[in-house]
Amino acid sequence: MDTTIFQYEFVIKGLLGAIFASITAGLAGTYIVSKRMVFLSGGITHASFGGIGIGYFIGINPVIGAAVFGILSALGIEYLSVRQKIREDSAIGMLWAFGMAVGIIFIYLTPGYSPNLMSYLFGSILTVTNADIIALGIMSLILIFYFGVFYRTILYISFDEQFARTYSSYVDIFKYLTTSLVALTIVLNIRMAGVVLVLSLLTIPPNIAMIFTRVYFRIVIWSVIAGFLGTVTGYTISYFAGIPVGATIIFTLVIIWALAKGLHYLIGKFSKVAIRTV
Amino acid sequence: MDFLFEMNSISAAYGTNMVLQDINFKVTGNDFVGVIGPNGGGKTTLLKVILGLLKPVSGEIVFNNELIQSYSIGYLPQISTGDVNYPVTVTDVVLSGLMMRKNIISRMTQADKRKAGNVISELGLSGLSAATLNELSGGQMQRVFLARAIIGDPKLLLLDEPGNFVDSTFENDFYEKLRELNKRMAILMVSHDVGTISAHIKSFACINRKLHYHPSHEITNDDLLAYGCPIQVLTHGDIPHTVLKTHK
Numbered sequence: 001m002d003t004t005i006f007q008y009e010f011v012i013k014g015l016l017g018a019i020f021a022s023i024t025a026g027l028a029g030t031y032i033v034s035k036r037m038v039f040l041s042g043g044i045t046h047a048s049f050g051g052i053g054i055g056y057f058i059g060i061n062p063v064i065g066a067a068v069f070g071i072l073s074a075l076g077i078e079y080l081s082v083r084q085k086i087r088e089d090s091a092i093g094m095l096w097a098f099g100m101a102v103g104i105i106f107i108y109l110t111p112g113y114s115p116n117l118m119s120y121l122f123g124s125i126l127t128v129t130n131a132d133i134i135a136l137g138i139m140s141l142i143l144i145f146y147f148g149v150f151y152r153t154i155l156y157i158s159f160d161e162q163f164a165r166t167y168s169s170y171v172d173i174f175k176y177l178t179t180s181l182v183a184l185t186i187v188l189n190i191r192m193a194g195v196v197l198v199l200s201l202l203t204i205p206p207n208i209a210m211i212f213t214r215v216y217f218r219i220v221i222w223s224v225i226a227g228f229l230g231t232v233t234g235y236t237i238s239y240f241a242g243i244p245v246g247a248t249i250i251f252t253l254v255i256i257w258a259l260a261k262g263l264h265y266l267i268g269k270f271s272k273v274a275i276r277t278v
Numbered sequence: 279m280d281f282l283f284e285m286n287s288i289s290a291a292y293g294t295n296m297v298l299q300d301i302n303f304k305v306t307g308n309d310f311v312g313v314i315g316p317n318g319g320g321k322t323t324l325l326k327v328i329l330g331l332l333k334p335v336s337g338e339i340v341f342n343n344e345l346i347q348s349y350s351i352g353y354l355p356q357i358s359t360g361d362v363n364y365p366v367t368v369t370d371v372v373l374s375g376l377m378m379r380k381n382i383i384s385r386m387t388q389a390d391k392r393k394a395g396n397v398i399s400e401l402g403l404s405g406l407s408a409a410t411l412n413e414l415s416g417g418q419m420q421r422v423f424l425a426r427a428i429i430g431d432p433k434l435l436l437l438d439e440p441g442n443f444v445d446s447t448f449e450n451d452f453y454e455k456l457r458e459l460n461k462r463m464a465i466l467m468v469s470h471d472v473g474t475i476s477a478h479i480k481s482f483a484c485i486n487r488k489l490h491y492h493p494s495h496e497i498t499n500d501d502l503l504a505y506g507c508p509i510q511v512l513t514h515g516d517i518p519h520t521v522l523k524t525h526k
Contacts, residue, residue, distance in 0.1 A: 034365055153382045156374040160360035163426075166329045167349045167378035174382075214365045214410040 013133060014125060014235050020136035021192050021201065022227030027143045028185040029202035029227075030220045031178060033210075035158045040077060042199050043092035044183045047073035047099030049195050051187075052120055053106030062120070063132070066190060069099065070183035078179055123194030123246025125235070132191045139188050143181060147220070154178060155216055192231075193246040201227070204253040211257075211264045230256050281306050282346050282434050282464055283328065288337035290320075290327050297323045301337070301489045305434070307345065310460045311491075312479035313468045319486040321468040322356070325436050328466075329353060345433050350378050352432035352463070354424050356439050362411045368422050369394050369407045375426035397425045402451065417448050424452075428459060435459060437467040441474055453478045 032041045048070035055065025073095050081088040107117060119127045147154060157164045157174050164171050186198055193201045209222035234249030241248075282305050290298040297320045305311060315321050326332040327339065329351060341347060352375070360371070372394045373386050398407050401421045411419060420440065427435060440452070456465060456478065469475045476482070481493045 036361070149383050152374070152377065152380075152384070152386065155366065155370070156377055159364045159366050159371070160374070162331070162359040163353065163355060163374070164377070165331055166351065166353050168382075170382055210365065214412075215367055216365045216370075219365055 010239075013128065013130075014239075015232070016133050017125070017128060017136065017192060018228055018231035018235060020133065020140045021189055021231055022205070022224045023140040024136060024143055024185045025189060025202045026205055026220055026224035026227050027147050028182045030206045030209075030216065030223050031154075031158065032182055033203055033206040034216060034219070037179075038199070038203055039089065040074075040092055041182060041186060041202065043077060043096045043099075044070050044074045045186050045190070045195055045199050046096045048183070048187050048190070049120070050099035050102030050106075052190075052195075053103030053110075056110045057106040063135070063187060063191070066187045067184055070187045071180045073099065074179045074183040075176055078176060119194070120190065121194050121196050122244055123190070123192050123197060125192070125238075125245045128191050132188070136188050139185060143185065146178075146181065150174070151217075193249060197246045197250050200250045200253065201231075204250070204257055205230070208253070208257045208260050211260050226253070226256060226260075280345060281342055283339060283341045285327075285339050286337055288327060288334045288339060290323055290332055290334045292323075296335075297487065298327065298334075298485075298489075299487050303483065303489055303491060305464055305466060307433070307464055308460070308480075310456075310465045310478070310480040311467065312472075312475040312482040313466060313485055314470065314472050314475075314482055315485040317470065321470075321485055322438055324485060324489070325353075325438055325466070325468060328436065350430065350432055352427035352430065352435040354420075354427045354435070354437045354440055356442065360411070360423075362419065365410060367407065368398065368403065368409050368411070368414070371411065371422050372397060372425045372429055375429040378430055393429060394425075397429045401425050401455070402448065421448070421452075424455075428463075431462070433463050435463050435465045437465065439468055439470070441469055441471045 032038055048066040051065035051067065051069030052062040053065075054069075055062035058065075077088065077091055077095065080086050080091055116124070116127065118124070153168075153170070154174060157168075157171050158178075161171060161175070186202065189198050189201055192198070205223035205227040206219055208226040209219040213219060213222065230253035231249050234252035235245055237243075237252065238245040238248035285301050285303040288298060288301040288303075289296065301324070303324075313321050313324065323332065327334055330349070369391070373390060376386070376390055376393075377384075395407065398404065401424060403418060403421055403425070406414065406418065411422070414422065420442075424437075424440070427437075437456075441449075456467075459465065460480075467475060467479065481491065483489055483491045
């Protein structure tokens with residue numbers, strides 16, 4: 001076996017995965033953190049596990065099952081909470097556990113085949129296929145295009161939905177579309193970080209960025225950079241230390257967050273004029 | 279003077295709870311209407327119907343389309359609708375008031391940004407254009423939202439309880455500013471603070487499920503009795519006086 005080529009492929013796959021994961025997570029993450037829908041996103045993530053289970057059971061690609069479950073649950077929660085037929089946090093809490101239950105039942109029922117449950121729960125770079133990387137790449141392009149073209153419309157609707165309704169009839173379309181794209185982003189990143197950890201991939205980078213800036217556009221840019229640093233560092237450490245990649249990435253990101261917070265505190269303490277990058 | 283919009287027998291409800299009943303109301307181009315009435319009397323609901331946010335159960339609202347469309351109305355909501363911790367700058371918020379003119383993919387031009395800068399300094403917010411909302415005081419925030427409401431030069435400006443957040447140092451400037459704006463747009467101001475607004479408005483409408491329009495800024499006790507408007511009145515005049523009474 002030619003180890004150089006194997007390693008080369010491994011490095012390329014890891015690097016591309018890191019780039020695409022940081023771009024998608026940075027864009028979608030800034031949106032959910034700013035709009036305070038982290039808990040909703042947690043619900044979407046865990047509900048999509050039901051789709052993974054059903055995907056295995058009926059023999060289709062589990063990622064497709066997860067995508068269908070993720071998007072439907074996202075739209076369902078948004079719709080129900082707009083109609084105020086149910087308390088949003090209770091709905092999310094139920095869906096969260098229901099998705100996990102469905103997933104576990106169907107994986108258990110799948111005859112003659114026991115998929116690696118751990119890789120879906122906690123992520124594993126070894127099971128990431130070329131198709132997964134390509135899908136993440138396409139998702140990056142879609143998100144860059146979507147947020148690039150509709151930047152102000154998305155920003156203003158998510159900042160003040162009620163006011164946006166006074167001048168635009170597109171509010172609901174954009175809300176549902178953006179939430180669906182967030183759900184899809186989460187599902188595609190599950191391969192990297194796993195159901196349990198993927199949400200942190202979206203939420204920690206914007207929180208690192210928000211230590212230094214409170215301007216939406218800059219939060220996106222710095223989230224992508226922070227996410228890339230955390231992913232590549234975590235990936236490298238996990239490779240050499242032989243520990244699970246998803247967990248190592250999240251661990252690294254939290255360390256970066258803590259360092260940034262400390263740095264910001266020191267800068268504030270030692271300069272007479274408070275420094276704040278606008 | 280041309281009318282801007284006309285409400286014909288409008289009724290509006292939340293579920294089965296009828297809030298507005300058989301409203302006939304017309305606003306002309308230069309009016310400055312104070313909308314008064316008790317809490318829950320339908321003041322904010324009236325604004326929602328005008329803005330198209332709430333579909334009336336019956337009746338129709340007709341806009342004079344040469345002057346105005348329902349989506350080109352300047353609107354200053356009660357402060358809570360936008361998330362004050364959202365990462366947007368003052369300039370961004372003010373620019374959002376131009377979105378009614380733009381389509382969904384529009385970018386802001388240099389002219390738009392200059393205009394935002396002008397409105398920002400006009401309202402005494404110079405130096406804060408790059409600040410985010412959570413760095414502002416309540417009064418400053420209210421002015422940012424007023425800037426957002428007027429940047430598009432609307433023909434009609436709706437203000438929902440603006441007095442709540444105007445700080446006392448800015449209060450005189452605020453009403454002076456409204457007087458100036460009133461030269462080029464009609465203003466509809468919802469308030470429960472009858473005393474303060476009666477000095478500034480040209481006419482008033484009392485709303486308590488039904489609406490009574492009174493084409494004068496003097497609000498007398500008899501008017502209120504006749505209209506069944508159960509509010510507390512404090513008016514300014516040559517001789518300051520207070521009328522405190524519950525009306526049937």
